Amino acid sequence: xxxxxxxxxxxxxxxxxxxxxxxxxxxxxxxxxxxxxxxxxxxxxxxxxxxxxxxxxxxxxxxxxxxxxxxxxxxxxxxxxxxxxxxxxxxxxxxxxxxxxxxxxxxxxxxxxxxxxxxxxxxxxxxxxxxxxxxxxxxxxxxxxxxxxxxxxxxxxxxxxxxxxxxxxxxxxxxxxxxxxxxxxxxxxxxxxxxxxxxxxxxxxxxxxxxxxxxxxxxxxxxxxxxxxxxxx
Amino acid sequence: xxxxxxxxxxxxxxxxxxxxxxxxxxxxxxxxxxxxxxxxxxxxxxxxxxxxxxxxxxxxxxxxxxxxxxxxxxxxxxxxxxxxxxxxxxxxxxxxxxxxxxxxxxxxxxxxxxxxxxxxxxxxxxxxxxxxxxxxxxxxxxxxxxxxxxxxxxxxxxxxxxxxxxxxxxxxxxxxxxxxxxxxxxxxxxxxxxxxxxxxxxxxxxxxxxxxxxxxxxxxxxxxxxxxxxxxx
Numbered sequence: 474x475x476x477x478x479x480x481x482x483x484x485x486x487x488x489x490x491x492x493x494x495x496x497x498x499x500x501x502x503x504x505x506x507x508x509x510x511x512x513x514x515x516x517x518x519x520x521x522x523x524x525x526x527x528x529x530x531x532x533x534x535x536x537x538x539x540x541x542x543x544x545x546x547x548x549x550x551x552x553x554x555x556x557x558x559x560x561x562x563x564x565x566x567x568x569x570x571x572x573x574x575x576x577x578x579x580x581x582x583x584x585x586x587x588x589x590x591x592x593x594x595x596x597x598x599x600x601x602x603x604x605x606x607x608x609x610x611x612x613x614x615x616x617x618x619x620x621x622x623x624x625x626x627x628x629x630x631x632x633x634x635x636x637x638x639x640x641x642x643x644x645x646x647x648x649x650x651x652x653x654x655x656x657x658x659x660x661x662x663x664x665x666x667x668x669x670x671x672x673x674x675x676x677x678x679x680x681x682x683x684x685x686x687x688x689x690x691x692x693x694x695x696x697x698x699x700x701x702x703x704x705x706x
Numbered sequence: 707x708x709x710x711x712x713x714x715x716x717x718x719x720x721x722x723x724x725x726x727x728x729x730x731x732x733x734x735x736x737x738x739x740x741x742x743x744x745x746x747x748x749x750x751x752x753x754x755x756x757x758x759x760x761x762x763x764x765x766x767x768x769x770x771x772x773x774x775x776x777x778x779x780x781x782x783x784x785x786x787x788x789x790x791x792x793x794x795x796x797x798x799x800x801x802x803x804x805x806x807x808x809x810x811x812x813x814x815x816x817x818x819x820x821x822x823x824x825x826x827x828x829x830x831x832x833x834x835x836x837x838x839x840x841x842x843x844x845x846x847x848x849x850x851x852x853x854x855x856x857x858x859x860x861x862x863x864x865x866x867x868x869x870x871x872x873x874x875x876x877x878x879x880x881x882x883x884x885x886x887x888x889x890x891x892x893x894x895x896x897x898x899x900x901x902x903x904x905x906x907x908x909x910x911x912x913x914x915x916x917x918x919x920x921x922x923x924x925x926x927x928x929x930x931x932x933x934x935x936x937x938x939x
Contacts, residue, residue: 530926541787548781554774645888652885693763
């Protein structure tokens with residue numbers, strides 16, 4: 474009997490984990506579409522991202538509810554409770570990544586409905602590839618309960634930050650050389666900032682995976698590393 | 707006996723709530739000091755903010771642990787569980803407000819160790835007052851379980867966003883008129899952005915208060931309102 478209950482509980486937890494991964498997949502698609510929209514200028518595509526954000530939000534609320542139900546119905550032991558708390562935190566970060574994707578889409582709309590003149594000649598492919606790679610790997614380590622891989626994701630955040638600072642310096646150069654590019658450059662800057670934040674949120678998610686698997690909290694180990702001066706160095 | 711256990715449980719929950727408010731008080735001080743440091747240029751003061759961020763981080767980890775312990779030891783009913791989940795979410799936002807305070811302090815350091823020339827003539831008092839007011843009121847409504855007041859905090863976020871967009875437009879004007887102000891203007895922009903995010907996090911906290919008190923989730927009710935284009939209108 475107790476084995477039966479335990480199996481049911483395992484199935485419920487597994488169901489929650491699967492839905493987190495589905496939410497992650499949706500969020501990943503949102504970023505990909507927003508970035509594509511930014512380079513293609515396909516407005517229907519861009520509008521779709523903005524509209525679909527409510528789906529991400531709904532998944533967060535549903536998963537919060539599911540976690541509450543599991544805790545209320547069962548009395549999860551320490552290990553399972555860690556998993557549930559990690560899920561509650563993870564979906565908050567996923568929802569905020571969804572918000573950043575929506576922001577990128579709104580910037581893409583702004584860029585492509587305005588005149589295309591005075592655009593700074595700058596590519597965001599590299600930084601978006603890095604940020605998206607971190608998100609994918611964070612989700613993958615969540616699925617496989619792989620704390621070693623998750624620790625690597627935490628390390629990768631520094632690469633995104635370095636890339637962001639490099640973009641910022643290039644934009645400052647463009648703006649100084651030709652002040653007519655200022656408005657467009659700031660739009661590009663906000664997109665780069667959104668990508669940098671996607672890296673931060675993915676890092677948070679990876680830290681929860683380590684906590685979930687090892688019961689060891691790796692948050693805040695490197696004081697200040699995540700908050701380096703964007704204008705320094 | 708069951709009354710005794712219930713009293714102990716209440717005391718534990720009350721202890722958690724008190725520590726959330728202490729964490730909130732510390733975070734509030736961090737913002738105040740960072741903003742003061744930005745205008746005064748008192749470097750010892752500024753360094754203190756950067757150093758004290760680890761205290762905020764430590765409080766987040768301790769409170770996460772405390773929440774886990776309460777859930778594991780007791781089997782909280784729906785209402786209490788809502789409170790605990792709201793606390794887990796609230797402390798994540800408080801910790802991130804702490805990060806924003808640290809970012810402001812780092813910008814203040816950068817501004818005051820660099821040459822003070824080419825500063826855009828712009829005051830951040832109004833927007834910082836608004837953001838700090840939201841944080842204070844969010845904490846206050848958490849303390850008093852005041853969902854009506856919390857709903858007002860959610861509304862106030864729009865004021866911070868409007869103010870941020872106005873600052874952005876002013877900075878664009880300064881930069882266009884005198885490109886030598888570009889680097890300093892971007893520093894001011896990052897401080898304004900940090901304040902705008904403090905408003906966002908305070909809004910999140912207020913939404914958790916409504917959820918905690920009324921069991922009604924008010925997150926995401928206004929689709930897209932929080933993610934308006936910073937460069938639009």
